[in-house]
Amino acid sequence: MQEPTGCGEAMGRKYPEQVAIAIAKDAEGKFNPITLGWCMNTSGDPAMLAISVGLERHSLGAIRHARQFVVSFPSVQMADEALFFGTHSGRDMDKLAACGTPTQPATRIDGVLLADAVANFECELETELPTGDHVIFVGRIVAAHAHQDASVARLYSRGGELGLGGAVPA
Ligand SMILES: Cc1cc2nc3c(=O)[nH]c(=O)nc-3n(C[C@H](O)[C@H](O)[C@H](O)COP(=O)(O)O)c2cc1C
Numbered sequence: 218m219q220e221p222t223g224c225g226e227a228m229g230r231k232y233p234e235q236v237a238i239a240i241a242k243d244a245e246g247k248f249n250p251i252t253l254g255w256c257m258n259t260s261g262d263p264a265m266l267a268i269s270v271g272l273e274r275h276s277l278g279a280i281r282h283a284r285q286f287v288v289s290f291p292s293v294q295m296a297d298e299a300l301f302f303g304t305h306s307g308r309d310m311d312k313l314a315a316c317g318t319p320t321q322p323a324t325r326i327d328g329v330l331l332a333d334a335v336a337n338f339e340c341e342l343e344t345e346l347p348t349g350d351h352v353i354f355v356g357r358i359v360a361a362h363a364h365q366d367a368s369v370a371r372l373y374s375r376g377g378e379l380g381l382g383g384a385v386p387a
Contacts, residue, residue, distance in 0.1 A: 232376035233385050236299050239268050240313075240329055241286040243279035247311050248320070248329045251276040252303030254374060255351070256288065264358040266338060269351040275308040280354055284342040285326040288356065289334040291372045292364070296382040299372055303381075325360040335371045337362045 237256040243249050255269035266288050270277050280286050291299050298316045305312055313320060319332035323339045330337040340356025347353075370384035 229376055232380070233373040233383075234376070236291055236372045236374050236381065237268065238289045238291055238299060238302055238331060238334070239270070239276065239280070239286050240289065240331070241276060241279040242283045242327055243275065243307060244282050247307070248313055249276055249279050249307035250289075250302040250312055250318075250331075251307075252299045259355060264361075265343060265355055266340060266358060267353050267355045269348065269353050271351050275306045277352060279307070280342065281345075283327070285328060286340050286342070286354070286356060287323060287326070287328045287330060287337055288340060289331040289337045291331065291334050292369045293372050293382070293384050294369075295331070295333055296372055300381050321362075323360065324362075330362055333364070333369075335364055335369055 234254045237253045238250050239253055240248050240250045251274060253268050257267050259265045259267045268288060298318055301316055302312050320329040321332050323330055326339045326341065328339060338358045339360040341359055343355040343357045345352055345354050373383060373385050374381050
């Protein structure tokens with residue numbers, strides 16, 4: 218039985234939510250990671266991913282500047298970094314350096330992969346769509362990478378900024 222409630226209250230019930238990290242090179246030349254819950258596949262052939270980035274984010278300008286980005290799906294072991302990337306802005310700091318996050322060079326774009334992630338996708342910016350207080354960026358996947366250990370589990374959010382952590386049972 219359903220009863221009417223506020224949008225925020227109802228949205229709070231939909232967790233756990235996936236966690237993704239997008240990395241784009243900003244105008245200063247540093248690779249800036251942003252933690253995202255709002256990410257989805259939009260096309261299988263050609264393969265495309267969409268991410269939704271807030272108008273206030275440093276990443277917005279970085280993605281527009283680079284027109285390329287990596288979408289990385291962090292492992293459970295990366296919960297602290299994902300929270301850090303999602304609570305600090307690249308406007309003020311180099312987040313990857315601050316966390317000492319292991320990276321590998323991307324192969325098809327000017328980007329970096331997160332070495333401990335479950336998977337990384339190199340994307341070229343296909344288009345963008347304004348949507349309220351966020352912008353949807355659609356990336357065409359030009360290269361894909363997966364962790365060599367297939368048992369590494371994906372990170373999900375339990376809701377709330379501090380609610381990161383935990384693989385969801387299959
Ligand atoms: C679990 C989690 C999910 C988030 N999801 C999004 C999202 O989907 N879109 C977004 O714009 N910001 C999201 N954020 C907030 C950004 O990650 C945060 O504002 C970040 O500091 C922006 O970094 P930047 O200024 O370097 O781009 C999320 C944060 C957390 C912790």
